[in-house]
Amino acid sequence: MPDPRSLTIGISDRVVKAWCMYDWANSPFATTLMSALFPPFFRSLVINAGLPVSDATAFWGYTASAALLIGAFISPLLGAVSDFTGGKKRYLGIFAGVGMVATAAFIFIGDDTWSLAAVLYIIAAIGFSGSIVFYESLLPHITTKKTIDAVSSRGYAIGYLGGGTLLAINVLWVSHPEWFGMPDIGFALRASFLSVAIWWAIFSIPFFARVPEPPVNGGRSGGPDRAVLLEGFSRLVRTFGEVRKYRQLFVFLVAFWVYSDGIGTIIRMATAYGDEIGISITDMTLALVITQFVAVPFTFLFSRHAGRFGAKRSILLTLAVYCCVSISAFFMKTALHFYILAFVVGTVQGGAGALSRSLYGSMVPKNRSAEFFGFFSLSAKFAGIFGPTVFGLVSHFAGHSRFSIISVVIFFIVGAIILTRVDIDEGIRVAREEDRDAESGELAAISPRIPA
Numbered sequence: 001m002p003d004p005r006s007l008t009i010g011i012s013d014r015v016v017k018a019w020c021m022y023d024w025a026n027s028p029f030a031t032t033l034m035s036a037l038f039p040p041f042f043r044s045l046v047i048n049a050g051l052p053v054s055d056a057t058a059f060w061g062y063t064a065s066a067a068l069l070i071g072a073f074i075s076p077l078l079g080a081v082s083d084f085t086g087g088k089k090r091y092l093g094i095f096a097g098v099g100m101v102a103t104a105a106f107i108f109i110g111d112d113t114w115s116l117a118a119v120l121y122i123i124a125a126i127g128f129s130g131s132i133v134f135y136e137s138l139l140p141h142i143t144t145k146k147t148i149d150a151v152s153s154r155g156y157a158i159g160y161l162g163g164g165t166l167l168a169i170n171v172l173w174v175s176h177p178e179w180f181g182m183p184d185i186g187f188a189l190r191a192s193f194l195s196v197a198i199w200w201a202i203f204s205i206p207f208f209a210r211v212p213e214p215p216v217n218g219g220r221s222g223g224p225d226r227a228v229l230l231e232g233f234s235r236l237v238r239t240f241g242e243v244r245k246y247r248q249l250f251v252f253l254v255a256f257w258v259y260s261d262g263i264g265t266i267i268r269m270a271t272a273y274g275d276e277i278g279i280s281i282t283d284m285t286l287a288l289v290i291t292q293f294v295a296v297p298f299t300f301l302f303s304r305h306a307g308r309f310g311a312k313r314s315i316l317l318t319l320a321v322y323c324c325v326s327i328s329a330f331f332m333k334t335a336l337h338f339y340i341l342a343f344v345v346g347t348v349q350g351g352a353g354a355l356s357r358s359l360y361g362s363m364v365p366k367n368r369s370a371e372f373f374g375f376f377s378l379s380a381k382f383a384g385i386f387g388p389t390v391f392g393l394v395s396h397f398a399g400h401s402r403f404s405i406i407s408v409v410i411f412f413i414v415g416a417i418i419l420t421r422v423d424i425d426e427g428i429r430v431a432r433e434e435d436r437d438a439e440s441g442e443l444a445a446i447s448p449r450i451p452a
Contacts, residue, residue: 015142016151018210022135023159025203026096028196029128031163032170033103035267036288038121040275041189045114057272058393063118064268065389067125074126078133089213092134099127100200106193111186135207136357137373140366141214145428149311152358153303156350157296164292166199171285214369248427249363249372255422256356259319259415261386262408263352266325266345269391273329273405274338283335287342294346302351311359312424318348318355319412319419330406363427365434 032038042063043056051059078091102124109117143151170192173180177188274284306314325341332338364372394404 015211016154018206019135019138019142020151020155020158022204022207023155024162025200025207026099026128026131026135027159027163028166028199029099029103029124030267031167031288031292032192032196033106033121034125036167036271036285037170037174037189037192037281039268039270039272040281040284042114042117042121043272043275045109045112045117048112049114050112051114057269057276057391059114059118060272061269061389061391061393063121064125065386066118067122068129068264070122071126071129074130078130086213086215088134088137089208089211092131093208095127095130095134096200096204097127099124099131100197102127103200104194104197107190109190133373136361137369138211138214139357139361139373140364140369142211143361145362148361149303149306149355149358152361153299153350153354156354156357157299160292160295160299160350162199162203164289164296166195167285167292168289170195171282171289174285175282214366246363246427246430248423248430249360251418252360252363252422252427255415255418256360257415258418259315259322259352259412260356262322262326262411262415263349265391265408265411266322267349269404270342274332277332279335279338284338287335287339290339291342291346291349294343295350298347299350299354302348302355305351306355310424311355311362312419312422315352315355315359316416316419318352319416321348322352323409323412326405326408326412359424363424363431365431367435 039060042060046056046059047053102120105120106117106124109120139148139152139155170188173182173188173192174185177183177185180188182188182191271281271284271288275281302314302318305317321344325344328337329341332341361369361373391404391407394407
C-alpha cells in the first residue's frame with residue numbers, strides 16, 4: 001500500500017494500462033463524432049433547414065467554438081476544486097457520464113433540427129473535454145520523469161487504435177447500411193453516434209476499477225459545496241498570481257495555445273471543408289481511418305525521437321509538417337488529395353499531442369496537477385475557439401473555405417517561435433522544488449510535536 005504522505009500514487013504497469021484504456025474509450029468521440037461523421041452531418045441539417053449552403057460550414061465552426069468557450073471557463077476551476085477535495089476519478093465520471101448521455105441522445109436528431117444537434121454537441125463536448133482534464137491530471141502521478149513521454153505516447157497510440165477501430169466499423173455502416181439491416185445512411189449515422197456512447201461507457205471500466213485516486217494534500221475530502229467552490233476559485237486566482245514562479249510553464253502554455261489552435265482547427269474543420277468542395281463522406285471517413293492507424297506507429301516513433309533529441313525539438317518538427325499540410329490543403333481538389341493529406345497528418349498528430357501533454361506534465365507540480373492541467377485544458381480550449389471562428393467567418397464572407405484553410409499556417413509559425421523560448425530543464429527544476437516544499441510541509445503537519 002503506498003505511503004499516504006506521498007505525492008505519487010503507486011506506479012505499476014497494470015495501473016498504466018488501465019489509465020491508457022480511457023484514451024481507447026473516449027477517442028471515438030474525437031474521431032467518429034468530432035472529426036469524421038458529425039461535421040458533414042451537421043452541414044446537411046443546416047442545408048435541409050433551408051439556410052444558405054454557404055452558411056453550413058460557418059455554423060459548424062461557430063458551434064465547435066461555443067463548446068470550447070464554455071469548457072474553457074470551467075476547466076481550470078474544476079481542476080483547482082479537485083486538487084483541494086480529491087476525487088479526480090469521481091469528477092471524471094460525472095463529466096464522462098454527461099458526455100455519454102448527450103452523445104446517445106443524438107439518435108433523436110431529425111433531418112433538419114440543426115439547433116438541437118448544436119445543443120447536444122455542445123453538451124457532449126463539454127462532458128468529453130471536462131473528463132479529459134481529470135484524466136490528464138493523473139498522468140504525473142502514474143509516471144516518473146523518465147517514463148512520462150513514453151506513457152503519454154502510449155495513451156495516445158492506444159487512443160488512436162480505439163478511435164480508428166470504431167471509426168472503421170462506422171464507415172462500413174455508413175457505406176453499406178443494407179449489410180447490417182439498416183434502412184438508410186441517416187439511420188447508420190445515428191447508430192454510429194450511439195455506438196460512440198456505448199464504446200465510451202464499456203471501455204472506461206478498467207480505468208475506474210484499477211487506477212487509484214492520489215491523496216489529497218492540504219485540502220479536504222468531500223463534494224464541491226459552496227465553501228469548496230470558493231476555495232477552488234481562490235486557488236485558481238492564486239495560480240494566476242504565481243505565474244511568474246512558473247515562467248517556463250507559462251511560456252509553454254502560450255506556445256501550446258497558439259499552435260494547438262491550428263491543430264484543433266484542422267481536426268474539427270477538415271471534413272466540413274472536404275464536404276464543401278465535393279469529397280464524399282465515405283472517402284473522407286476512410287481517409288480519417290487511415291489517419292488513426294498511421295498515427296499509432298508514428299506516435300511511438302516520435303516518442304523515441306523525443307528520447308534522443310528532446311520533446312521540444314520533436315514538437316517543432318510536427319509543426320513544420322502541419323504548415324505543409326495547411327498550404328497543400330489550399331490546392332486540394334480530389335479525394336486522392338484528401339487521402340494523402342490524411343496520411344501525412346497521421347504521421348504527426350499523435351506525436352504533437354502526446355509530447356505536448358508529457359512536456360507540460362514534466363513541468364507541473366504533482367500536488368497541484370489537476371489545477372495545472374485545468375490550465376492546460378483552458379489553453380487548448382481558448383486556442384480552439386479562435387481557429388474555427390476565424391475559419392467560419394472567412395468562409396461566410398468569402399463564400400468558400402479555401403482562404404480559411406491557408407490562414408491556419410500562421411498559428412503553427414507563431415506557436416513554434418514561442419516554443420523555442422521555453423527552457424524545459426528550468427521548468428522541471430521549479431516544479432520539483434514545489435513538490436519537495438509541499439511534501440516537507442505535509443510531513444511537518446503530521447509529525448508529533450516533541451515537548452520541550
